[in-house]
Amino acid sequence: xxxxxxxxxxxxxxxxxxxxxxxxxxxxxxxxxxxxxxxxxxxxxxxxxxxxxxxxxxxxxxxxxxxxxxxxxxxxxxxxxxxxxxxxxxxxxxxxxxxxxxxxxxxxxxxxxxxxxxxxxxxxxxxxxxxxxxxxxxxxxxxxxxxxxxxxxxxxxxxxxxxxxxxxxxxxxxxxxxxxxxxxxxxxxxxxxxxxxxxxxxxxxxxxxxxxxxxxxxxxxxxxxxxxxxxxxxxxxxxxxxxxxxxxxxxxxxxxxxxxxxxxxxxxxxxxxxxxxxxxxxxxxxxxxxxxxxxxxxxxxxxxxxxxxxxxxxxxxxxxxxxxxxxxxxxxxxxxxxxxxxxxxxxxxxxxxxxxxxxxxxxxxxxxxxxxxxxxxxxxxxxxxxxxxxxxxxxxxxxxxxx
Ligand SMILES: *Cc1c(COP(=O)(O)O)cnc(C)c1O
Numbered sequence: 001x002x003x004x005x006x007x008x009x010x011x012x013x014x015x016x017x018x019x020x021x022x023x024x025x026x027x028x029x030x031x032x033x034x035x036x037x038x039x040x041x042x043x044x045x046x047x048x049x050x051x052x053x054x055x056x057x058x059x060x061x062x063x064x065x066x067x068x069x070x071x072x073x074x075x076x077x078x079x080x081x082x083x084x085x086x087x088x089x090x091x092x093x094x095x096x097x098x099x100x101x102x103x104x105x106x107x108x109x110x111x112x113x114x115x116x117x118x119x120x121x122x123x124x125x126x127x128x129x130x131x132x133x134x135x136x137x138x139x140x141x142x143x144x145x146x147x148x149x150x151x152x153x154x155x156x157x158x159x160x161x162x163x164x165x166x167x168x169x170x171x172x173x174x175x176x177x178x179x180x181x182x183x184x185x186x187x188x189x190x191x192x193x194x195x196x197x198x199x200x201x202x203x204x205x206x207x208x209x210x211x212x213x214x215x216x217x218x219x220x221x222x223x224x225x226x227x228x229x230x231x232x233x234x235x236x237x238x239x240x241x242x243x244x245x246x247x248x249x250x251x252x253x254x255x256x257x258x259x260x261x262x263x264x265x266x267x268x269x270x271x272x273x274x275x276x277x278x279x280x281x282x283x284x285x286x287x288x289x290x291x292x293x294x295x296x297x298x299x300x301x302x303x304x305x306x307x308x309x310x311x312x313x314x315x316x317x318x319x320x321x322x323x324x325x326x327x328x329x330x331x332x333x334x335x336x337x338x339x340x341x342x343x344x345x346x347x348x349x350x351x352x353x354x355x356x357x358x359x360x361x362x363x364x365x366x367x368x369x370x371x372x373x374x375x376x377x378x379x380x381x382x383x384x385x386x387x388x389x390x391x392x393x394x395x396x397x398x399x400x401x402x403x
Contacts, residue, residue, distance in 0.1 A: 002388060004337040005193045008266075008274075008378040016261040023257075028226070029234045031260035036203070038267055039188075043170070043180030045205035046214035049221045050260060054167045054189030054202035056253035058122075059086040060225055061185050061204060064217075065161050066151030067092045067119045073163075074113050074121040076105040077344045077361035078368065083122055083165045084345050092119070096346050098361040102299050103313060104131045106363070111139055116148045120161040125169035125179060127341065128195065128308030129299055133174055133182040136162055156211055161185070166205075168310040170196050171275055175304045180205030190259070195274065195310050196266045198259035225253045274378060278309035281376050281385065285312050288389040294318060294396060296370070311341055312374040316396055321369035323399050328372060330395035336388050339373040 020026060032050050040048040051057045067073060071092040075084050076099050084094040095118070097109035103126040110121055121140065123131035144159035166172075167189035169179045180186045185208070188194075190201035204221065206214040226232055228250025236244060266274070282300055289295040296315035300307040316324060324340075331338050344364045346356035358365055374388055 001335045002337060002375055002380070002384050003377070004339055004373075004375045005377045006379070007192050007197050007199075013262055013265050016265045017258055020257050020261040025234070026258050027233060027256045028254045029257045031257040031264060032255045035255075035260040035263045035267065038264065039180070039203055039205070042267060042270075043178040043186075043205055045180040045186075045207050047206045047218035048180070049204045049206070049218055049225070050255035050263075051202050051204060051225055052253045052255055052259075053191065053200055054165070054187050055082040055086060056225070056251070057187040057202045057204040058083070058163065058165060059089055060221065060251060060253065061161075061163055061187065062086055062090045062092070062120060064221070064224065065120060065153050065157075065163075070117060071119040072115060072117045074105075074110055074118060075345070076122075076124050076126075076364070077346050077358065078103060078126065078342060078364040079124040079165065079345060080167070080342055081345050081348060082167075083124055084351070087122075094345075096356060096361060098363050099126075099367065100363060101367075102129060103127060103367055104129060105136075107132060107135050107139060110136070111143075114139075114143050114146065114160070116146055118143075118147075118160050119154065120163045122163050122165050123183070124165040124167070125172060125308075126311075127298060127313050128168045128172050128310035130169055130172045130174040130179055130182070130305050130307075131164070133162075133164075137183060157184070157208070163187070167191075167194065167202075169308045170194075171270055172308040173306040179308075181207055184208050190263060190266075195278065195308055196263065196270055198255065198263040198266075201255050201259045201263065223247060224250050226250060227252055275309065277378050278376060281380060282307075282309045282312050284382070284385050285314075285374055285389065288385075289314065289392070292393065292396075294400060309376065312376050313341060314372045314374060314392070315367065315370040316372065316400065317370070319370055319396075319400055324370055324372065326399045327392075327395045330398060331372070331391045334387075334391035334395065336391040337375055338392075340368070340371055341373045342368065344368050 069091040073087040077096040078099040087094040140160040149155040162183035164186040166186040190198040228248035230245040344358045347358035
């Protein structure tokens, strides 16, 4: 069976994790701090905070901005549920909007969804394809006059917060800059299936405009993500430094140094190796599938944007959802693992129970109903790539008929 996206674990990763275990310091410490600095330098963000998941990072930032009951956060209908769940955790209402042909949030739909209750918008870089950040940043500025600030942070920003779910897009580029430096805040995921993994983990890239100090906010968030404790564990074990205070009822979502050790190895070879390899794989699929009329290929390089090649989101032209499901089954029967990104969030039973209806998002439904994600992982061989293509072509033609 060809797997979908196993993590890349080699001797380097193992050695770095073992080094951490032997160092005597396994939770947040020197390696997490180093990973934060290296990520900030890599993506061009003034400050980066590592956490134990992207979900935790998104939620902490919504709470920092004072998002709560009565507030609205605009989220694409086409994303993983975590993007919307965090809004629900805060007691606010996710306002789903449709996406465009490129899978990413529709700017017209965002513009139409803005109300005086809108506190944040959450663009998601689906498959690693960056959203149109210039347009999103312009849109929130143009609508600043309608923004009703409640908290001090909201007054300081004076407009809707752009909080990107960049779970897929570490290293993606937009007009010469990387995600993490394109809007107020971007949150990366280092979950096991993502491009750059720490098993579980995430990072919050801070890029807020003046009068905010991203450095001060970073320090505040270190406290917020560690019980609201005034000193971290490493500082507390320094000789005689035992006293601490709890300044608020904080959260507990810090990254461990064991996780950061994996991240340091991954980041050091990310541009020179990981992204090169991922580009090779997606280009191999694209060139093998381009000759089929039914194959609608995803975007990787266009209009000054370059993907991080997280997913190969193929769409099959002219099939129903039932036919797509039948194609998926036939691909699996050929021992190839595929996936669908994503089942629209408003279609999930929890969100349906809140009254959302996926049929209100026609492009989301169209993308979803025809989508098949092909395996993309570092160690996939040319032979396996050929097997995947054969399985896809044969399965599509069996279900759809030859064209
Ligand atoms: C994986 C993923 C998340 C959640 O990331 P975690 O690190 O697992 O919390 C959020 N949004 C999207 C789009 C994702 O794919």
